Amino acid sequence: MGFLVSTMKTQLFVLLLFVVSFATVNGQYTQEEMQRILSKSSPGELLRENSQLLLVANYYQSIQVIDRLLEMEPDNANYNYRKGYALLFSQSQYEQALPYLEKAVKNVKKLYDASSEKETAAPVDVYYYLGKCYHQNETLDKATEFYQKYLESSTSKNALYPWAELGITQVENAQKELKNPKNYELKNLGAVINTEAPEFSPVVSLDGSALFFTARRLWKNGLNKDMKDLNTNHYWEDIYVSYKNLNNTWSDPALLEFCQSGQNEATVSVSMDERKIYVYNDVSGNGDIYFSEFKGNQFQQIQAADIKKLNSKFWEPHLTVTPDGQTMLFVSDRAGGYGGRDIYRMVKLPDGNWSEPVNLGPEVNSEFDEDAPFLAMDNKTLYFASNGTKSMGGFDIFMSVQDENGNWSPAINMGVPLNSTGDDIFYTTTMDGTTGYLTSFRNGGFGEKDIYEVKNNETGKQGISVLKGEIVVAGNRPLPQDLSVTVSCLNCGNKTSVTLYPRVRDGVYFSRLEKCREYELVYAYGENETEFYKEKITTKCDTEFEEIHSRALLRLDDMTIIPFMKYHLKGNISDFADQTPVGKATVEFLSVDGELLEKHSTSSEGLFTSALLDSSFFGDPIHFMVKVSKDGYLTQQFEVNETLGEKAVIDLAYLIDKPDVGKELSKVLKLNPIYFDLDKSTIRQDAKVELDKIVQIMNDNPSVRIELGSHTDCRGSANYNLALSERRAKASADYIRKKISDPSRISGKGYGESKLVNNCPCEDEVVSECSEEEHQANRRTEFRIIE
Known part of the structure; x- marks a missing residue:
């Protein structure tokens, strides 16, 4: 999605200010062609090739050319400037760009001639780009110094001038925020999710069990090995999903079926039931919103979103739909906004169509870029990214809250350590608001962009009621995809109702509920929506976060809901030789990691009971060890590893033996x-x-x-x-x-x-x-x- 360089979309490399006098190429060369150019071209020809490659944003091959020139003249400020510029714009490699720009600023000339092969100086723009590198590296005093040098050496007519002014403002913000860190816990998701390649745009499921994200990496089957973006030398953007394991770790990410090796598909948002995923795709125009639906146990090929007034001839890089499906927020740089990219809102009309787009206004949007909106489960707390005058540097995560009249509060920078002096963007949260995920490019990461988990102890849990329902199919059979649950408020003034479809992978569904209200859940299936089960629930009247659980066990043969059983764990210990009961034996329940969970002593009949499964449900996997010991017997351990089913009593029977000499x-x-x-x-x-x-x-x-x-x-x-x-x-x-x-x-x-x-x-x-x-x-x- 190129969000790092898009923040300066109006900036132009100085090379664009002159007319190229040589033949235009298609912007890319084969490896053989590049080797021939590098080995046989004169310095003047190499410089012209570098200029042309920079003009078409082929930064990767432009770096190969400039490296050849730097071999000839390592101290040439012009060459060093070009190398630093290409590194900064290709992959935002500010650390790698820094030494080249530092060398380039030793020889700066206002009347820089980009077309001359005799030019050995750097343009005044180098001051800005060096300031940008220092800024992102949190060397803030030097960042201000070089931003200021650029302003003193340039005029307000130059494209970079407002960005240098913005940089100075953002440095001041960073200095203040770094002195007052907020109560966040930030954790890099590690090597299972992040790699040396970029990972970004995470979308977490409401219960935190699934993470959809974008990555530019080699496919496991290697089919995209020859497909790279020459701008960055990265693979094209693809969408992956990872699920949280029972031990609270993320599974190996899986590539979604619709991804194609030669084009960009990036995660934008995912519907609450995970049956529709919205995708950014740049095959047409400046980039539009597409979607894919989950049918036949897989996501289908993407297609352009057929929503009137959404996609346009301008750039639409992001969209999110609220969990209730009634509000859509999207991003566009279309005419009529406040400047750069703005966030717009549309609402679902009674006839099922979407309203006209409405700009969220100056409390959210600025003259610079806003992006990546996400509306929390309460339908009023907006998280978004802004690269404006309140940011610490690049994009920062901001929060704004909508009041009962539809007005947005002034956006608040969410502060350090959630934000940094680099780009921090694409923040989404779980339903209680305490766990979020974002993309960040900061020191200590695995690659150019990484995904981080944020424990948000700053704003606390949202004071809402949420229904988390689950439909479990007996016999571990697949969930019917046409099964629905309609949630209706029985004592709300407008008798609201919403029809939900459970996630196919686990039968889970969610709904936001009003406080102090009674609701009815109606289960139905098939084209005729045949009702087969009803249930009532009531929300609390307090202001605390409330999560209501509803679990239904479905028997497919007759489409009936059967009660969830209470599981009981009991057992007996006997002598291995004669099968007689062993009384007063110690029975310890241990986790697979050796943590003591429970401890009991057998009765004179060798019996014991346990409360270990009291909170377990149908379909839950159980995995633990049972350690049995008694004087005069061998201490032994036994493994329990199964999935709870239709047997309510789990009966464990173990034989222990005496350590007699000669025993086999x-x-x-x-x-x-x-x-x-x-x-x-x-x-x-x-x-x-x-x-x-x-x-x-x-x-x-x-x-x-x-x-x-x-x-x-x-x-x-x-x-x-x-x-x-x-x-x-x-x-x-x-x-x-x-x-x-x-x-x-x-x-x-x-x-x-x-x-x-x-x-x-x-x-x-x-x-x-x-x-x-x-x-x-x-x-x-x-x-x-x-x-």
């Missing part, structure tokens, strides 16, 4: 056979899983000593089999030794074929008639307690 643990621990590759003693991945069970029991029972015995079948010579089994026993024991505190507690011994468990001899001339399964029984690993 493979059966006690239900170990799978430990396999080795032919004639190998290297521990395989499947064997590690079984050996880790021995590690666990040795760590839980620090006084137990174990002998690991490795056996072979009869095939092969006795000496060979003995040597092979000894190597395997040693490798297995060594694996365990590395994971226990006292390595001497485990020993390994190879027995070869000396202890067959069945009558399968094949020594000398004896030919065994045993099956492969019988031979496998002899190729075993045993773990015997020796102390």
